[in-house]
Amino acid sequence: MSKQDRDTEQAIRRLEDVSPSVRLRAALGVGTAPDPRFVGKLVERCAVEPEFYVRDMLTWALARHPSSVTLPALLHEVRSERAQARSQALHTLSKIGDRQAWPAITRALLSDADDEVARSAWRAAVVLVPEGEEPGLATVLATQLGRGERETQLSLSRALIALGEVIVPPLRAATTDLDPLVRRHAMATERLLRDPDAGFEFAIEEAKRIVVLGRTSQG
Incomplete structure (x- = not known):
């Protein structure tokens, strides 16, 4: 195993550490030196991370990667059965701001039974809505x-x-x-x-x- 592979494995383990401060520093490190190999783990961790400030750093780390790498994983995640996974994926999409993600902002997400998911969908929608489609979005939000x-x-x-x-x-x-x-x-x-x-x-x-x-x- 190469040193790079060992470093990657170590960083992934630190993202799952029992200490929130260790997980925070790990997410900061991954975002500081973006590597597509981390994207899947970052998205996976967003779905289960209990600390808000660590989740925020995970989102920042994802936003530091090219959207061509992050979008497929995030678009898959908005269809997850886990509410936190949907919410964090939507939150991250709003931070990335790539309008290619707009079709994923469905009416079902905008009216999701979970308030946190719905709120994340509302924020993402107003960032991603294409020009000219604002009236339709306003009608749904209303x-x-x-x-x-x-x-x-x-x-x-x-x-x-x-x-x-x-x-x-x-x-x-x-x-x-x-x-x-x-x-x-x-x-x-x-x-x-x-x-x-x-x-x-x-x-x-x-x-x-x-x-x-x-x-x-x-x-």
């Missing part, structure tokens, strides 16, 4: 309005706002939804589009008041 806790709702609002004015028609349509959570989220998102400094909490509270007033006037 179907997720009212979903989850505040953090998830804020992620969706940010993704929508990144698309610009094309989000206004689906947001306006959502303000007539039967679900008050959907209506409030749509109103808050449009408020943030118009006034980014308003703050999400303020926009949500204001939307709540509008929904309540509308319900009272109808009564």
Whole structure:
């Protein structure tokens, strides 16, 4: 076995070390000296790595490799049954920014039952969407309005706002939804589009008041 092969095996073992700090340094080392032989292991490790900051370094290391090498593995991973694998693959695709990955951002991923996967898909989608397809993406994203806790709702609002004015028609349509959570989220998102400094909490509270007033006037 050559020295290079021994070094590769050692680096791979360190990526699986019980110590998070060792795994972090290993990912940093792999990203500093990119080698296609590491891509499979980096992707595999993303799916199971428990520490956020190590996962972030794994993503950085993958982004340091040519997208021609990383994309096939990541596109396979977004179809994994493991939620973390899907989420991290999508997160990495958003960091790489290669629009060849766009067809992999399916409606199923944008509405994934796992909030972390869906949020990663939203972020990836707004980065990868081809010019001219923003209105269609906005329409799909609007179907997720009212979903989850505040953090998830804020992620969706940010993704929508990144698309610009094309989000206004689906947001306006959502303000007539039967679900008050959907209506409030749509109103808050449009408020943030118009006034980014308003703050999400303020926009949500204001939307709540509008929904309540509308319900009272109808009564």
